[in-house]
Amino acid sequence: MLHHIGTKTIETERLILRRFKEEDAKDMYNNWASDDEVTKYLSWPTHSNVEVSRKLLEMWIDKYISEEIYNWAIEVKENNSVVGSIALMNVDNNIESCEIGYCIGRAYWNKGLITEAFSALIKFAFKEVGFNRITGRHHVDNTASGRVIEKCGLKYEGTLRQVHKIKDGSIVDCKYYSILKEEYRG
Ligand SMILES: CC(C)(COP(=O)(O)OP(=O)(O)OC[C@H]1O[C@@H](n2cnc3c(N)ncnc32)[C@H](O)[C@@H]1OP(=O)(O)O)[C@@H](O)C(=O)NCCC(=O)NCCS
Structure with a gap:
């Protein structure tokens, strides 16, 4: 059974992964959410102004009440800017799986x-929640995301056709990958 603990702060060499705060709206808008390339x-559509970012953050922050919500702000230690987000989504308690999603400025x-x-x-x-499977997936053309997924040790499983709707309304193919608990070497 999964042991849900919510969005706990995690520190890495260059980053602090932490809960979003309302004050992060400006960084969110300026660093990634206002950029059509991102x-x-x-x-989701590019944010048209900082109020859109602020409203979204309010919603995300309210959701932290649940210990099954895993949604981190990516703060760079060097300048304390929040530069992106990373989340464990689509949590399935039955098969103990989740999917990872991310973006960065x-x-x-x-x-x-x-x-x-x-x-x-x-x-x-x-190690902390006890998931058995983590899924990674990306639009077939998003090769940088595919490279990240491979560098993190996930295995390619296949390409699903017309499985994801992007912001312009088109429905696109995605490449799917996963890593299982039994494969994780730490
Ligand atoms: C995809 C994304 C998350 C990558 O983040 P990042 O911090 O730049 O990733 P990393 O630096 O850890 O690794 C990127 C890798 O992709 C490679 N790469 C970059 N652009 C590439 C391209 N056009 N084609 C192939 N590989 C590419 C880099 O060289 C690097 O690999 P390397 O270490 O072997 O050189 C970032 O570009 C992003 O936020 N994009 C917009 C949002 C998005 O697409 N999110 C993912 C949705 S599935």
Whole structure:
């Protein structure tokens, strides 16, 4: 059985993964949510102003009341900016599985930051919550996301056709990957 503990703070070499606060709205808007390149393959539309970010954060913060919500702000230790988000979503208590989702501002791409956060969450999910399976998936064209998933040790399982709707309304193919508790070496 899963041992849910909610969005606990996790520290890595360069990052603090922590709960979102209302004050993060400006960073969210400026660093990633207002950028069409960041949302290119995602289901949600680019935020048109900081109020959209603020409202979304209010909703997310209210949800922390549940210990089954795993939704972290990615704070960079170097400058204390919040630069992205990472979450364990679609928690299935029956088969003890979840899916990981993430995004980070363009100024912070290709520095290994999502790989660092993702690796820490794999450890958290298996060791602290007791998940048995973590799924990773990405739009077939989002090769950077695929590279992150592979670097984190997930195995490619296949491509599902027309399984995900992105912000422009098109329904696209996604590549699916997973890692199982029995494969995790720490
Ligand atoms: C995808 C994303 C999360 C990657 O985050 P990141 O912090 O830059 O990832 P990392 O630096 O840990 O690793 C990126 C890897 O992808 C590679 N990469 C970058 N752009 C690439 C491209 N166009 N094609 C192939 N590989 C690419 C990098 O070289 C790096 O691999 P390497 O370490 O072997 O050199 C980030 O680009 C992002 O937030 N994109 C927008 C939101 C999004 O797409 N989220 C994922 C939804 S599934």
